[in-house]
Amino acid sequence: MRIFHALSLLAVSVAMIVFAGCNKSSSSTNADGNIIKIGEFASLTGSEATFGQSSHKGTQLAVDNLNAGSGLLGKKIQLLTEDDQSQAGQSATVVRKLISSDGVVAVLGEVASSRSLEAAPICQQAGVPMISPASTNPRVTQVGDYIFRVCFIDPFQGTVMANFARKTLKLNDAAVLSDVKSDYSMGLAKFFKEGFAAAGGKIIADENYSGGDKDFNAQLTAIKAANPDGIFVPGYYTEVGLIALQAKQLGINCPIFGGDGWESSSLVPIGGKALEGDYFSTHYSPQDTSPAVQNFVKEYRAKYNETPDAMAALGYDSAMILADAIKHVGTTDGAKVRDALAATKNFPGVTGNITIDPNRDASKPAVILTITNGQFKYVETVSP
Amino acid sequence: MIEFLQQLINGLAFGSILALIALGYTMVYGILRFINFAHGDVFMLGAFSGFYLAPKIAMILPLPSVAGGILVSIVSMAICAAIGVLIERLAYRPLRHQPKLTMLITAIGVSLFLEYTSQFIFGAAPKKFPEILPAFPLAKIGGLNLNSNQIVVFVVTVLLLIVLRFIILKTRIGTAMRAVSFNPQAAALMGVNTDIVISFTFALGSALAAAAGILWAINYPAIDPLMGILPGLKAFVAAVLGGIGNLPGAALGGLIIGVTETLVSGYISSTYRDAIAFAVLILILLVKPSGLLGRKEIEKV
Amino acid sequence: MNFTRAKSFFCEKTMLCFKRAQNFLSGAAALCSKHAKTSLLGAIALCFLVSLFENRINSYWLFISYDVGINVILAVSLNLINGYTGQFSLGHAGFMAVGAYTSAVITNRFGELNYFAADGIFFIALIAGGIVAAGAGLLVGIPTLRLKGDYLAIVTLGFGEIIRVILQNMDAVGGARGLSVTHLWTNFFWAFGGAAVTIYIVTSLVNSTYGRGFIAVRDDEIAAEAMGINTTKYKVTAFVVGAFFAGIAGGLYAHSKQFLTPNGFGFMQSITFVVMVILGGMGNTIGVIIAAILLTLLPEGLRQLAGIEHLPGFTTERPLSWVGDTRMIIYSLLLIVLMLTRPQGLFSLKKFSSPK
Helix, strand or coil, X not given: CHHHHHHHHHHHHHHHHHHHHHHHHHHCCCCCXXXXXXXXXXXXXXXXXXXXXXXXXXXXXXXXXXXXXCCXXXXXXXXXXXXXXXXXXXXXXXXXXXXXXXXXXXXXXXXXXHHHHHHHHXXXXXXXXXXXXXXXXXXXXXXXXXXXXXXXXXXXXXXXXXXXXXXXXXXXXXXXXXXXXXXXXXXXXXXXXXXXXXXXCEEEEEEXXXXXXXXXXXXXXXXXXXXXXXXXXXXXXXXXXXXXXXXHHCCCCCCEEECHHHCCCCHHHHHHHHHCCCEEEECCCCCCCCHHHHHHHHHHHHHHCCCCCHHHXXXXXXXXXXXXXXXXXXXXXXXXXXXXXXXXCCEEECCEEEEECCCCCXXXXXXXXXXXXXXXXXXXXXXX | CHHHHHHHHHHHHHHHHHXXXXXXXXXXXXXXCXXXXXXXXXXXXXXXXXXXXXHHHCCCCCCCCHHHHHHHHHHHHHHHHHXXXXXXXXXXXXXXXXXXXHHHHHHHHHHHHHHHHHHHHHCCCCEECCCCCCCCEEECHHHCCEEHHHHHXXXXXXXXXXXXXXXXXXXXXXXXXXXXXXXXXXXXXXXXXXXXXXXXXXXXXXXXXXXXXXXXXXXXXXXXXXXXXXXHHHHHHHHHHXXXXXXXXXXXXXXXXXXXHHHHHHHCCCCCHHHHHHHHHHHHHHXXXXXXXXXXXXXXX | CHHHHHHHHHHHHHHHHHHHHXXXXXXXXXXXXXXXXXXXXXXXXXXXXXXXXXXXXXXXXXXXXXXXXXHHHHHHHHHHHHHHCCCCCCCHHHHHHHHHHHHHHHHHHHCCCCHHHHHHHHHHHHHHXXXXXXXXXXHHHHHHHCCCHHHHHHHHHHHHXXXXXXXXXXXXXXXXXXXXXXXXXXXXXXXXXXXXXXXXXXXXXXXXXXXXXXXXXXXXXXXXXXXXXXXXXXXHHHHHHHHHHHHHHHHHHHHHHXXXXXXXXXXXXXXXXXXXXXXXXXXXXXXXXXXXXXXHHHHHHHHHHHHCCXXXXXXXXXXXXXXXXXXXXXXXXXXXXXXXXXXXXXCCCCCCCCCC
């Protein structure tokens, strides 16, 4: 008897969902003639909220700027942002909502490669172009020809830092301390290790932590015992500041260096003096004197009262490059926008001149910065 | 040898903070037989109250200074004690006569509520916790590094453990707490006001969480709204390891977890660090099912 | 004042509807009580029928419905362990992860062999995922022989976390970088057919003469043992069967999301399933199903609310957009309020003996 109850309950819910679903699909197509809907998914809450909020702020600024001007194709842009709570499984859901319920013409997101990889097959299947602002895992754009990104990829950045460590810093051996929980950190660490070995260096310690940890003394003490010339920390700024502090407390004085995950105005306040003389590669420098960067930094400060980090700059660029492609073809048709995106050449973005290569990755220079007197200082630009 | 001693110091310093958080867990459990899932989030609120109080208190007392640091801690502890009492009053008390698991769910709800609300109000980016205690390196013998903050944590943990033991064993309210823990109905019949005792327990537990939050923030000065999840989980493991409900057990559990985690990730493999605490726990519980110092409950037929 | 009246009106209405539905169901059940198998086949046939019209359904809602089906499987199987047998397990996401990764590896490797055999391979992969997860369940079940209550809870939580850390370090399945699942094979038929089979098996098991042992273990372990019930066997059985279905749900999850990462199977995920069981009322299958459906739809419903563009009586556009920013705060508050107002479980119609 209870089985019957339970099963009929299930049947009722099935019927309700089907009813709701059918109802919905008819209303989703009535796109308003005067607006262009662009979807964005980001980790606005949850463990990686700080990155998602930054990229969202950058994207929002780009859309506001476009709307303050003439809009796009004479229409206003409506940015529909959905939160995936930094949780696996959620981005698939929200991207489906954006595409099939809201009928967006393109999707922007995400910072984390794992969540972009979840959304990419859906965009590919629906024929909706997707631009990831900051997913550096090479696999993201391999999903299909509708998937683009405006950042460089792990192999490039890893090699850049390996060569920089070997040639500019003249390190003979290095230790690696990477975040075992993060796909970004593990990917970057892998390509750094390969590049460093290829350049004739030696990795003498390979330690891990997991995102959210605050105590790194155990790993750092082990690294200290190996006595490397430098430590590569391909993590996020949320942990890097503490790692640098604890390293200095333990009396480790070799340089620490890392990737674009370091770039944030929150890095120096936490790490303070411990970060002096450390290096990282990133997409742009807020100190860059080019008018594009200075304008962006000024507008961002005016709107949010904080200095934009790399995620914000990339979020801004992802929206701008999409707008540029739509303007170029004069339509929001998915296939045409895709072709226009693929043909993007030397787009003057905040994060440098962006050219989309045949793998739909952004081919653009990496900037290496150092930290002196609590400020990021430009060191060199490495072109691909 | 130097490296081993250094790892031991690292482990003890990390373990004593876990112990401090575990004390709060275990105390609430001892009285109510219920896992207060929101304890880690009260710990986070403690750190954040310190963060927002420090600039205000800097106007009265110079910071960093010992007196200023203590004042910041005490006011934060008071704030969190009030929050703890409020949580108990609103979310747990109405369910006191329901199965314990329903309380666990509201505790999870409270935990989520505190996390999401904090992300909404404080923002998700990590914040730099101000220096409220003067810090200096204590020893630098042969490359061995010991920090004054690490000593502070250890001393405070031991001190609070003694104070708690005193409160529970020697004071009137402590006697009442033990009575409620032993048998709430009987205690009520003997004239113990169980509501007040339980409120007091929550105030004490939350104040401990705040103290731990501030000490944690002094040692690891980056605070964010989700900082309580991982330490909360590990402290919970520590409390169970020592025998939940047992105060010295919680302290011992914290130290064991801290030291093994540090030694294993320093010498064997740091990739499995997250699993170590649990592996140790499972091994110990298989041998002693009620924790190291936990008393085996006699089952009545 | 107005609000209170509206609220009580609303409550009365819903209770009335609910009672009517209940009367109808029990009437129908009286007729069909001996035809559980027929109703199972009916349910599966219905799922199949719906799956034929899948592409006419909005894909967002369609995939939400897969989530509903998968969560129903997880909640009902966890209910066997937590609700019926009274063993407090916090490691369900771990079993789910084992099933998800196993089935994904199988279909990624063998999925291309024969197009026509796709459903067959999917079925085999799901079962294989279930069996490996059941093996993990056996492993976790063994400590239950000695541990009770909170000690057991933390050990199962620990097992779940250990499974996650192991997956994180397994390069063969991508480690932290995640595993892409090639085939999008989960559909309405598989998700809800799976749910129907899970409900059928778990309920039949518990209602059978053999299954009374589960409830006996929960209600009074010592008395049960004195009556000659092999409590150890029941506890381990509950873990193995529960883990098996969690593994199946994991396989369905893998082939609907098409991407797996170890972080998706953390302890917060396990807690979500425990919330479904307790909110539904421990050991109350119907309540647990409703709770699983409700808790899957609630965050999405709030998302919809935030997206409403015009509301009668409001002049501004998107008057409820604040719901978007505070969606998860509202969710957690609702969870507390629901538990405070219905501590016996959301839809528990008859009181059940609460586990001590």
